[in-house]
Amino acid sequence: MDELMATLKKEIFEQLNLHHVKPEDIGYDQPLFGEGLGLDSIDALELIVLLQQKYGIKLANPAEGPKIFYSIKTMAEYITDHKKQ
């Protein structure tokens, strides 16, 4: 899980062009949206692309996004749960 979260963090930083924050400043539990990282709806769509590209998970309903993309940890949990299937 730790390894997955570390990889995921790196991938998120790359996918979303995050230059104004350092990866080490972002905790695995920290909310990705709202305050903090300042991500918006387009970033959420990019995360959906990331899930599909890197992990083969297709998220059909963007409304599920906020729950899954709450933090790096929730994303990693979702990936772990859905990759096995």
Add this chain to the structure above:
Amino acid sequence: MSFDKAISGYVLIKEGRVMYNDVVLFQLPDAAPAIFFNELYNALHINYPKFFKMDNLCKTVFLATEVLLKDRSLTGKYKAEETGIVFSNANSSIDADVRYYQSSMLAPSPALFVYTLPNVAIGELCIRHGIKGETACFVFDIFDSVFQAWYVDMLLDTIGTKACISGWADFCDEKFEAFFYLLEAETDNKLSIKHNSENIDKLYNHVWTS
């Protein structure tokens, strides 16, 4: 002192140099666009994380406008709907179009797709500076100062626009340039240039001396 309609400020970014109201503000000739943009961003002490997500055309117009408005705020002086933006360029959003097309081979990127329209660059400026009046982007082979002056004059003369960012900005094949000026219905600014195509051309065609 109060003047009639006049150009109250301008910015010229070309060949790796930035001029703001007759003064060279920043230069980094021969730098790749990405480096130039980041260094200029840093030099202007901006904190706007969205900048890093923008495409190259947006970065060009964003930085030009940051320089143009660095000593003033439009929102303090005018109602949002009294301010507008009109610029033209030669290559529309081709840089973003190509990048999006490349991404679409594997997985179409929503973040790239949103920049495949030239007027999204205007949208970014409107968001940043609270501009809600008329906006337009035109495509010409070369900068047409006669058209530009005619169109922007019309906005100030007919629909109640009081301040308009006007000019030219292009990004293609890793080359870029921007020339923006602020036209105000009334200004008591130190810099005050009569708005006509001759004066616009003179500012745009500036030749670096050193």
Add this chain to the structure above:
Amino acid sequence: MEVYIAGKGIISAIGLNVDETLQSLRAGKSGIGNQTNLSGRRDNHLPTGEIKLSNAELATMAGLSAEYSRTALLSMIAAKEAMADSGIHINGLRTGFISATTVGGMDKTEQFMTSYIRDGEFKNIEQVLYHDSGAATELVAEPLGIKHFVSTISTACSSSANSIMYAARLIKTGVLDVAIAGGADAMSLFTLSGFNALMILDENYCTPYDENRKGLNLGEGAGYVVLVSEKVAERLLKAPTVKLTGYANANDAFHQTASSPEGKGNYLAMQGALKMSGLETTAIDYINLHGTGTANNDLSEGMAIQRIFGEQVPKSSSTKAFTGHTLGACGGIEAIFSIMAIEQKMIFPNLRLKTPMKELSFAPVTELMEGVEVKNVLSNSFGFGGNCSSLIFSKVN
């Protein structure tokens, strides 16, 4: 100075000309369906408002080469119809062609790229000659004999509303006597995959202004009006019955692709157009909604309408359930619908609307209304980049 409508031309999924379009609108016949023209693609399960003719067939109609982009072919067909309808001979008149598009010659570029990527050879490089948005305009202007003023506008989904606005200004400021204005967009993989990436496409037939709406369907087509000055209007054999009385453009300044929740830009555009027309809100008889069918657009537009019209919202409908969202062409196509509403004394239904949106106090019309006096129509077109435009068409007294 008044600007009159002297002619109109249209092609979309519901008809190849004005008459066919009227028949479909009357019959409530939607043009949304399965895709057939774009082959070998990922997103072919998505329904669209396609024109069921090949490029060769369109080229014959247009009298142009089938090698030209589909956008240019559609543009020519509708622009020619508009010119013929006006009966104007442009000799001696300062005439302009202002056309809008968002994809330009993208369909041809995609054909080129497919073979280029497969074979690695620059075969058929001429396919990319007409890639840029301006090329389609030039290809059509030339055979129409228009040299005085040719211009292209690309501001996303408000593009052709803006070209009509721009043309009106050219006439009002005395630059032109006659202007053909509107827009054209053909279906392309580029836009289809892009809108799909934004997850705003409905996998079923779109349901604008429905509580359970799921997104939009893309469409293709072209729509043009012939705008003329007062002086030209006086000399026309067929006296104009409709004029353009108001227009405005505003920026929402909220997000690259999403509208602000309260529809600030939408509000400013509608308010600006009303102000120019000098009409009271109660004088508007019909609103042709932008109504794409996305959760975001319909709510923002609806909120802005409520703010302007209060308890007395006029009859309204989105005609995108008929045509799909034709992007750069929709302002032109819907200008034609607005004019037809006045001429035909009709209000067109908002198809497939079952459950009105709970946030709104008004709901669009769901049944065709005939024999109604329609004097003033407000037509909305709102685009990415926060670009919002509204036009008002009025009956000539």
